[in-house]
Amino acid sequence: MKLRGKFTKWFVFLVLLHCVVAGAGFFAPYNPAEQDRQRPYLPPMRIHCMDAQGDLHLRPFFYPLRLREGSFEQFEEDTGTAVPLYFFTRGADYHLFGIVPSRLHLFGAAGARIYVLGSDAYGRDQLSRILFGGQVSLLAGLLGAGVTMLLGAVIGLAAGYYGGWRDDLLMRVAELFLALPWLYLLFALRAFLPLSVGPLEAFLLVVVAIGLVGWARPARLVRGVVLTVKERDFVRAARGFGASDIYLLRRHILPETASVLLTQAAILVPQFVLAEMTLSFLGLGVPEPMSSWGNLLATLQQYSVLVSYWWMYLPALAIVPFFLGYLGLASALQERFDTYKISEKSGWSRT
């Protein structure tokens, strides 16, 4: 019961996180591509409930930023004009989950733009860009993991079920893929794929490159399961009744590998999101004007940005809760399926 609770907890946590990113249009105050060239690199704004005179306001508000006297980069709050924040307000058009057209936003302001997490070089809202960038990064990670799991399952099933030289060959190749440092492998693969392509093609290329790199571990684990399952009585009985290979694999063997596949998926998805981030950060992934967590960080490669605009680092932190959630989910799954255990009792303490 306890394990089930743990699993549910992490699962709900992850679903909520994904909903925030999937519903980026609602949670983000602005269109991520909307520029305001007058306001590059604004620092994050503070939301107040108490004004400069010390009076309490029920409706939260913020002060627009202006350049400090005689400075080119120091900003201060313009306490003369308080701009109130409105919740569930109308703003820029967007399509919720890519389908439902809507104008409703969680919050927004009239009169001045609010930059909760600051603005970038073109005055685009950093919060909106992080939320929308998350869609690209997470989708790349999920699709990449899907490709990998499919490859891993097919290869693992084939190797385990047919055995013999096919098994030897496939497992040798898997060993090779396991041994190679993954980033080098990704680099090599990316190097031979076309370089300058449109955003959508670039995204698909990234998914393919990531998906092709990680299949070895799931394939080996699936093979291990298949090796034991195919000698079980119910499989032998089914074969005795004349079931075909495909039927056996699909109906009797594949379901037995579900636990391994699920656990592996939970481990791989965050890794692949990180892989997308890494590729895009290095300029090999999703290009501007599309935003992803990786290419949002790419501006940090300029020294001036690094020194002066610390809030450009915030997109990096967006992945941390996802890592936490997926790691928690993976360990809950592992405990549940008993593939990995160090019980608390097995330790030895000095008496």
Add this chain to the structure above:
Amino acid sequence: MRYLLRRTRHAVFLLFGASLLTFLFSALTPGSYFDEMRLNPQIAPETIAALRAQYQLDRPLPVRYLHWLNAVAHGKLGFSFAYNSPVAPLLWVRAQNTLLLTVTATLLAWALALPLGVWSAARFGGPPDRVLSWTTAALLVVPDLVLALGLLILAVRTGWFPTGGMVSVGFEELSPLQKFRDLALHMALPVFALVLAALPMLVRHVRASVAEVLNAAFLRAARSHGIPHAKLIFGYALRAAANPLISLFGFSLGTLLSGSLLVEVVMSWPGLGPLLLEAILARDLYVVIGGVLLSMIFLVAGNLFADVLLYWADPRIRSTASTE
């Protein structure tokens, strides 16, 4: 001895496979690199013709592979278009810097992980163990890219460490001691990032395998014989737990090589990372192939070293290997 022979065979197989893989990647590229080279006015048609002949582009695939292998075996990794020079020396200079970083980080990470993991296992479930578990869990959810960038920002804002490059301006005029200090200061940040990224995984594995051994009957027997605690742990338990840990060593090397690639780019350390990245962006493909092969050689060498270490540390391996 037979064990070592088998491991060597395995290493050779890995290298062979990696070479085949990189060759296949390059053969799968749509079109030929030389098509793009023809558009470059800086490259003479004779160079292209010579390269085509060198790589036997008009021959069938297996023949080309053998020729390529032959060239690689002779240290001819190809020609860099962007640097207009042979690839091997180019890679070697950078590879030394990468090795400096990776080897230091590997040694440091293990030097920290072993005592921490053993300590944690010896107090399994106690407060220090729990604090350490929480710390490693926290580090585990911070990916290396996030960690490296965060450290870099910290360094830039505080000015505690020099950022970027490997040495300061005017390095040549410094005395040997100052040179060492300068290099160490420049290395501190990337090494720190690598160690922090590798540490949680290592500590957890050390803890798990030592905890498992500590529960074994032979250790309880040894303890009841009155053997001192420290000797019990470091003389007996650690040695018995060495097997999975030494296998982990090879794995950690691979992760560190990957991590180093990224950290080098982030902190502009003149290693293989920035070179490979430039090469990919400039479509300088022989540099990429060479870099991947070189990383594979490092990895295989590291794994072979781990195998020798295992042979030396674990008498069980020697006995099973000789009865085989």
